[in-house]
């Protein structure tokens with residue numbers, strides 16, 4: 001399965017992630033801010049944290065590694081019609097549903 005993403009959009013998604021330090025509820029700078037700024041919707045906590053590897057350099061390095069080490073095998077499987085593609089740029093629910101559909105088929 002190939003999950004197709006736009007690199008810049010992926011960087012924006014990953015680098016914007018943060019979570020509540022108390023209950024680990026997930027948020028995003030742009031796509032999912034807490035309803036009250038600085039206060040967790042779930043537990044009311046006011047401390048948040050970011051994963052140190054959710055930074056642009058790490059994401060770009062991972063993408064480059066994928067292109068160098070993994071992407072080259074795609075044509076082999078493509079020629080045998082064994083690659084299924086999923087649009088990775090939808091919402092979490094949309095992408096999850098597409099992946100489920102491919103795995104069930």
Ligand SMILES: [Zn+2]
Pocket residue numbers: 020021022023024025040041042043044045
């Ligand atoms: Zn919380």
